[in-house]
Amino acid sequence: MCNGGNVAAVVLDNLGLSAEADLSVFSNLTMLVKLSISNNSISGKLPDNLGDFKSLEYLDVSDNLFSSSLPPGLGELASLKNLSLAGNNFSGSIPDTISGLASIRSLDISRNSLSGPLPSSLTRLNGLVYLNLSLNGFTKSIPKGFEMMAQLDVLDFHGNMLDGKFDPELLLLTTASHVDLSGNMLISSAKEQQKFLVGISPSIKYLNLSRNQITGSLVSSGAAQDFGSLKVLDLSYNQLSGELPGFNFVYDLEVLKLGGNIFSGPIPNNLLKGDSLVLTELDLSENNLSGPVGMITSTTLHTLNLSSNVLSGELPLLTGSCAVIDLSRNQFGGNLTRLLKWGNIEILDLSQNYLAGPIPEVTAQFLRLNYLNLSRNSLNGSLPKVITQFSKLTTLDLSFNQFDGPLLTTLLSSSTLKELHLQSNVLSGTIDFSPLSNDTNLLVLDLSNNNLNGYFPDGFGSFTGLQMLNIGGNNFSGSLPTSIGNITTLKSLEISQNHFTGPLPENLPNSLQSFNAS
Incomplete structure (x- = not known):
């Protein structure tokens, strides 16, 4: 894209490019506003002279193979509004100079190998609307100040190693509608019977604090419950306890996940x-x-x-x-x-x-x-x-029950069934089953530990997609049919504790990884 004879945009997304790139070659394009090379296999590092991209407003190198640390010059991109470095191999810490991104609105550095504490300089990006630092290795506590960022709408720190006490003021004062701090090691200052949420900002619609180490209760005596305007609340896999609140006057909540706690x-x-x-x-x-x-x-x-x-x-x-x-x-x-x-x-x-x-x-x-x-x-x-x-x-x-009588062979001819578990019942009788004329999707069949008897049907060789077959612990007799060799996808075959006689078929599938005929 050109602007008055000058290149204003370079867009090379989704082209399957595979090379080591030196982005500094674009620094001579003094009118360059947009540089986007996402979703390729481009390697290299961000150049130290990023500050030379004076006009750049949009930089997206996401989902590539870039590595090394983030250069301090990143903070010199004063005109930059959108920055995505997601899905690469960047390491090290976020430089304090990041606060120089005076115009930044969207910042996505997720899915990298960054580490160290979150710099408090991030909280000085007053125009930031979208901040995603998820799936890295950031440590220490969340610095104060994010709750005062007036334009912030999305705050996503999930999948890091953030620890320390969770500050409830972040949820009480923020303007964000989406807050995801899940998959960290945050703790709360609340004791066992103490309410850990003092309140939730009415702006928050999505709140995910799952898979942390948060303790406390969702209720406290004499205090009204307040879940704001939440649509999604996920507090699963923490150490929350006590009784559940009544959830009265909570009119907007659509998804509530509280699993993996100690509620009673x-x-x-x-x-x-x-x-x-x-x-x-x-x-x-x-x-x-x-x-x-x-x-x-x-x-x-x-x-x-x-x-x-x-x-x-x-x-x-x-x-x-x-x-x-x-x-x-x-x-x-x-x-x-x-x-x-x-x-x-x-x-x-x-x-x-x-x-x-x-x-x-x-x-x-x-x-x-x-x-x-x-x-x-x-x-x-x-x-x-x-x-x-x-x-x-x-x-x-239907396994591990007391079902008796014959096996319903019509189940075996189902065109949709992928897994059939009937083991450890008292099913009896022979299996009258002919080769299938239609395709089946059966992957797993477990008939073990029943009282089935007679010859094992030759028709089972028509289960050409079967991966696991267990008929152990029954009363089958005769020889194992050679049609078993037709099941070229079979990985596990268990025929032990039956009354089979004669030699094993010579054409057992090469795909077998586990076979027990004891």
Whole structure:
């Protein structure tokens, strides 16, 4: 791009260029406003004479192979408004001269190998709107001053090694709408029963403090809860404790993630009701929450994860509009009849509970189901034919239960099923299975530790994409069919503890990495 005969812009993005570049050759272009060479394989370093690019307003060398440290001359680009050095191999610290970027609006140095403390000179970039220093190795505490940057909209420091006490004033005073400090080692000054958030600026819509070492509670006696205008709140994988707040008068919150903490007590009814919040995703997994979960009437909630708690009682009577439900690793009891009133579920995990009885035959509302895990319960009865009608099912895990009767061979001919886990039940009888005429996507088949018997069908050789086959711990007899050699993708084959006779097939797949015939 030229301006009155002078080059104003050099744009070489996404061209697959692979070379070592000396950017100083562009310094003679005195009218150069934009230099963009992103998403190539260009190596080299930033030149020491960056200050010679007097007119430069836009510099993007992201997603290349640049290395070495950031030159002090970077701070001499007084006209620069947008700078992206993301996705390279820059190392060392950010030079204090960075404060010389008087016109900077967007600064992205994410996905590099930078280290050292964050310089306080960053807080003097008063016009900065977007600041992303994520996925580096920055250490020490976050310097004061970011909360006073009046134009700041995005503050992203996630995936570093920042430590020290988290200053709640940053959240109370900032003008940013997006704050991500996740994946660091920040701690809070709050004690176990003390509220760690004194307040949240009404400007913040997205707040992520997950995977730190923050302690304290979300509530305190006599203090009103204040979650500002948050749409997304992620405090997962910290050390927060106490009971959950009621989340009254929180009208904007759409995503709430509090998993991996030490919260206890019941789940507040407001989080599951249809007339209080507009939540679409709720994750309270891996806590110590207890009590029953009666009804879920929310019309907005799509994804619900309550796994790995100590919740008890029967399964919820209703599940509202939930499409993804994970209640695994709890203490739910009773049978599965309540599923008959559930909605259009797509992913359902009820594994590792105390559920008993058969799978109901009438589950027509599960036609969107693509993942079903009922493993490690006390379910029994024969495998219901209704599960063969789930046309979108990709994973079915009924292992470690007490299912009996024959194997539903129609499951094996499914065109969508990728994983079938039926191990450790009491399935019996022979497998009457002919070679498939249609393509299947089955990758994993585990029938181990049942009472299946007879000859192992030659038709299994038509599973040409199978990667893992486990039929150990049954009563199969005869010889292993040579058609097994047709499964050229097979990596693991387990046939131990059966009654096979005769020699092993000479054409076992070369892809095998694990084979047990003991």
